[in-house]
Amino acid sequence: EVNPDNLPPNVADWSRYLGAGVDAAPYGMPSEHEAHVVRRSVEWLTASRESSVNFTPLHELDGIITPNGLCFERHHSGVADMNPTDFRLMINGLVETPLVFTLEDLKRFPRENRIYFLECAANSGMEWRGAQLNGCQFTHGMVHCVMYTGVPLKYLLEEAGVKTNARWVMPEGGDSAGMNRSIPLEKALDDCMVAFKMNGEALRPEQGYPARLVVPGWEGNMWVKWLRRIEVGDEPWHAREETSKYTDLLENGKARRFTWVMDTKSVITNPSPQAPLLHSRGQTVLSGLAWSGNGRITRVDVTTDGGRNWHQARIDGPSLPKALHRFYYEFDWDGSPLLLQSRAYDDAGYVQPTKNELRAARGTNSIYHNNGIQTWEVKADGSVENVEIS
Ligand code: MTE
Ligand code: CO
Structure with missing residues (x-):
């Protein structure tokens, strides 16, 4: 609602008084006039709050970076409340030396900063049979893009010494869903990273604090949050998330699986x-x-x-x-x-x-x-x- 008293040539209200001082908000928040810019969920898509999804408000954003507080969330068993001092990342399986890293250990490896999108494979899934949801937040909002700071997974695998018959890795989450996926070793050694920062600050709890796997260009489901273990093996594990889920049943009754890349x-x-x-x-x-x-x-x-x-x-x-x-x-x-x-x-x-x-x-x-x-x-x-x- 426009208040004519604030418009030129009048002296607007905000020009008459001192404003709030420094430290009014030690952790800054957006203007109260932007309160409508939030992640939103779709009631009928949400069986429970803990195994659910909400969506990035793409129509309110510009540029290419998603602000941390607006990155869509997808959890299979809610946000794990992980204590960074008790965080441990184990690497086991087909390695010369099984290892357990603390968060401080991870921060002693050379770090890289890279900007990537993460898209859930189910993004736009509701639109497959026809136009359904009214808003790009809901049709396309299972995507975000931030700058990650982390350690290339390659360095951690090299530290453990991958055996010559190794072909796959299986990251596993520390949430109660224990989310896991099989990833070809080639991809793990190419551009995957274990990230602990997003847009310069610590990962948000919703995004896997204190550390998550980054699997550039591939299904969001593989970007395991609250990372606790990486197993090295010679075969894929055929986990729930790559058999009963994240596969597409074709007309001929066969299912497409291992469809990792998020297409153009x-x-x-x-x-x-x-x-x-x-x-x-x-x-x-x-x-x-x-x-x-x-x-x-x-x-x-x-x-x-x-x-x-x-x-x-x-x-x-x-x-x-x-x-x-x-x-x-x-x-x-x-x-x-x-x-x-x-x-x-x-x-x-x-x-x-x-x-x-x-x-x-x-x-x-x-x-x-x-x-x-x-x-x-x-x-x-x-x-x-x-x-x-x-
Ligand atoms: N990792 C764990 N441990 N638990 C999960 O439920 N959800 C996956 C993936 N990693 C999930 C997880 C799915 S399906 C997606 S799309 C992305 O995380 C979502 O990442 P975000 O919540 O940071 O947007
Ligand atoms: Co997903």
Whole structure:
């Protein structure tokens, strides 16, 4: 509600008095006027609070970094309350010397800082059979992107001495779900890391404090939080999370499994159902996010007329492999209804598919790995709805 007394040429209220002093908030919080910018969950998707998910408010953010307090959460048995002094990371199995590291031990290895997206394989899963949830927070909000500080997993495995017949590693969580996944040794030695900081500060409890595994470009499920053990083996473990879950049943009755890479994907975050166009016709900024588990995004195209004409969007900010990319497309809105879509390309040559292309390849039973092109319908009054067009 606009208060005319605050508007020029008047002297606004906030200019008349001293403001709060330093230390009013020893740990700073966003402006109270931003209180609506929060993670949100979907009631009917939530069987219990402990085995649940909430979503990043993508439509309220800009740039490529997700603030720590807004990173979506996905827990299978709630947030483990792990004490950093009692934290231990064990490496066992096919190694010369089984080892147990404290947090301080981890911090004596050379550290690296890298920016990566994490996307749950189930992101957009509710949209597989048709347009469902009204808001990019809910359709695409199981993704975040932060700078991790940690130790390359390679150094820890080298310290333990991996045996020549080793082919796989199995990270395991210290939460009561004991979350575990099989990861090929090749990936573990390539770019995985054990992270203890995100965006410069300690991991948040929700994100696996005090340490989590980072598995760049691959299913969020493999990024084990509250890490307690890494077993080295010669075969995959066929854990629950890679057999009964995180597999896709195809039309022929066979299931796709070990589908690790999160494919090329993009979404327009503004305008979108929770972020309608509030201005009248004229100068308009369209914005969105694109990412690929294969590497860098090289190009994003957008359409405002349901795919008749495509325009190359402008990627702005850092273009880092396996990280979110921010794109913009500035245009003059003539006030008529629009059908908005974005399509991303990556440096491995992949192009984001349409939802119908995905369904043709994978049938209608899938949940995971929906990277299909999203459509938003902008109406003449500026409101926006989640729709599908064929
Ligand atoms: N690790 C443990 N120990 N327990 C879990 O429940 N959930 C996984 C993964 N790691 C999970 C876990 C899933 S399915 C996802 S998508 C990511 O963590 C979510 O990470 P976030 O909560 O930091 O967004
Ligand atoms: Co997940």
